[in-house]
Amino acid sequence: MNSLQTTVSSFLLAIMGASGCAVAESPESLGESEAALTTGGPHLLWQNTTTGELSAWVLNGTNVVDKQPLDASGILLVDSLRCRATNSCFNLSWKAVQTRDNTILWNNPATGQYQEWQFDYNGNVTRPKRPLSWTCTNASGCEAAWKPIGRTSTPGTGDCGDLGCFSQDGLLWHNSTTGEVSRWDLDSSGTPATSGTNVSGKTALSWKCGPTDGCSQAWKPILTADFDNDGNSDVLWHNAATGAVSAWMVKGATVVGTRELSWKCDTASGCAQQWKVVGAADVNRDGRLDLTWHNPTTGQVSTWLLSDATVTGASELSRKCDAECSRSWKPLGYVSFPQLPPR
Numbered sequence: 001m002n003s004l005q006t007t008v009s010s011f012l013l014a015i016m017g018a019s020g021c022a023v024a025e026s027p028e029s030l031g032e033s034e035a036a037l038t039t040g041g042p043h044l045l046w047q048n049t050t051t052g053e054l055s056a057w058v059l060n061g062t063n064v065v066d067k068q069p070l071d072a073s074g075i076l077l078v079d080s081l082r083c084r085a086t087n088s089c090f091n092l093s094w095k096a097v098q099t100r101d102n103t104i105l106w107n108n109p110a111t112g113q114y115q116e117w118q119f120d121y122n123g124n125v126t127r128p129k130r131p132l133s134w135t136c137t138n139a140s141g142c143e144a145a146w147k148p149i150g151r152t153s154t155p156g157t158g159d160c161g162d163l164g165c166f167s168q169d170g171l172l173w174h175n176s177t178t179g180e181v182s183r184w185d186l187d188s189s190g191t192p193a194t195s196g197t198n199v200s201g202k203t204a205l206s207w208k209c210g211p212t213d214g215c216s217q218a219w220k221p222i223l224t225a226d227f228d229n230d231g232n233s234d235v236l237w238h239n240a241a242t243g244a245v246s247a248w249m250v251k252g253a254t255v256v257g258t259r260e261l262s263w264k265c266d267t268a269s270g271c272a273q274q275w276k277v278v279g280a281a282d283v284n285r286d287g288r289l290d291l292t293w294h295n296p297t298t299g300q301v302s303t304w305l306l307s308d309a310t311v312t313g314a315s316e317l318s319r320k321c322d323a324e325c326s327r328s329w330k331p332l333g334y335v336s337f338p339q340l341p342p343r
């Protein structure tokens, strides 16, 4: 057995060793003492694809301490918002693109719209933002050609004023036919409901991943996250054939290099078929991003703990979402709850 196989096998052993079974039951309210645990994060957000219900596993490191329901009652009076947790519109119309901090970005493929929710310390959705000013529709050919990868941040540059440089938000896309990786730049001016919803333009990254060099056949973009904590969101890719998981390290719109993780998840070992990336967050709270996977068959949720590109070990959550659970629930990604207000 070569070192690669050893690495894959030891990963599988590490994440498959635990036993036990639990499903994501209906959400429960948290007591006051438990509520204190819900501030900050990361916590793992799930969606019931039948009912649309949202529920978070509240994490204390790798221990799941309770669930926090996401109650969308705060938005029920907003007639224009066609997706809410009290009906089944999620699986019919709107699909989650990415969670980040206390936000969820949704896409309606029928209209090509993208819209963000913000929620408060109780998980109530308080601020459904206006849909982004650009759409990516089927009619225009955009939806077939371009897939959203995730939200991005880019540090501000130039004369930033007395308050310092604000980061520029964006939404990154990949066109697997042309190879282009391009960002919608989001204008952060305006009211809280409109800030970040005006697409001011688009910016192509300096590297492409298309079919001419074999890239887009082998590599799929997984998510965006800032792996080196420099304020620029990086792009994580997975090659299921080789198992390689590698990030494009980004500065502004320039890809300055790659960072390949020391562990792999390939097809030959069965890993790539069984495990799907859930999200990147600092699960063990050591200041470095980690990468979390879910196995819908066994229910395990396991995290590669990262130190730069080195995977230092795997850490499995205390709760599982197995095959029965996975028929209804799917992980959307990590969220964090804002701090409780002062009393």
Ligand SMILES: [Ca+2]
Pocket: 225, 226, 227, 228, 229, 230, 231, 232, 233, 234, 249, 250
């Ligand atoms: Ca970065």
Ligand SMILES: [Ca+2]
Pocket: 281, 282, 283, 284, 285, 286, 287, 288, 289, 290, 305, 306
């Ligand atoms: Ca970490």
